[in-house]
Amino acid sequence: MRKKNFAMRYVAGLPAERVFPGAMNELGQKIPPIQTLPSDDVLRVMVWNIFKQQRADWLSVLREYGKDSQLVLLQEAQTTPELVRFATSNYMTADQVPAFALPQHPSGVMTLAAAHPVYCCPLREREPLLRLSKSALVTVYPLYDGRLLMVVNIHAVNFSLGVDVYSKQLDPIGEQIAQHKGPVIMAGDFNAWSRQRINALYRFASGVELQEVRFTDDNRRKAFGRPLDFVFYRGLGVVEASVLVTEASDHNPLIVEFKPDFHA
Template structure:
């Protein structure tokens, strides 16, 4: 399974043009099964989504997890999860309230077999507030009996070993590399945290020429595999 996280800055590129088709093209380059987006909605007015949902569906096979509370929005507080529904079955979805001085929140999607829960986040700029948000997320996943992947823009400028500690036992952080600023990547703001029996195969920053222009963040990509213990045995073929 391939998972990507991408702060798309409302589809505004480094040339200050809003171009949703560029974001779609970057996602086509990555070819992920699950995509976690931040800043997928505008911040003012109707908080309208900025992506062409029909194109995502028809061209890339990606369906949005519907957690919006506004008619024109894609996601919630700009957080959006996309998934390929021809290979993944969505079994549950939820909005997660996070403590903050500004509009912030997280979104969760649970997929059947092997029961992976994906949580998309865009955390606060202030370290103290961010710590409270991480602790709140840690409380949510503390009793989970399934694998959990947290992905998004953590707004942490350094590795910050406190992140997995605040999220709780068994959490391990994956740093794909420096993803911000796209013009001169110098900070690993975008990252992943894994909890449970998931095998991390590879992680990277997607630094294509197109991605370097489409947003002020570069996407980060994580490849996963399931241990045999999590795989559902295939039915035996009947003997002829």
């Protein structure tokens, strides 16, 4: 029987807890007074595969560029005390989907947010060749204009023949985006290193009416000449998009500033 997916939630001053798929109020969970995103008129998002914090300076990069972001979408985030401390000191919540357990700390996608989510859906997909899991997390946050923002943080399967498993991981995400009426941000490490994969990803994005964020100085990490990390969106306007060049991971962080688009 397939294990039920769950996320681990980290909040300052509270013990870590398991969160299962669904709306928070449906689950009987107490939601603090509604805090909205963004705190000003620009929503700043940081997207970064943090390489399990294996390199020096990952924390200083997070401190410098994460502190002004209302959303930080990490992939390969290992729940070390240092990362949990950073997350709970600077954000209202941090939700992580433990994709696979390392000797000490589970690793997976983690979304840090300056507001509490009103919906949370963790997802896992097993790598067909290595049998390791990759994870994704769908969360929804209230925006200050009254709309609900869906945020998808994904680390796509890497080692597979063809694109069947790749597309299979995207399918349940697509179902949720299609049902969501408000704005959406979908970002992460998509491992889109082949023509087949990039075509499947663009077909998927087009099917749920997502646009791709373009980077002028495109210093994203590449494999076989193709970028691995992407940010897609709808119902928002892009103010600025940049790629930070760093040696603190094997991926470079993406920084995108959005402005809510009231006409979307």
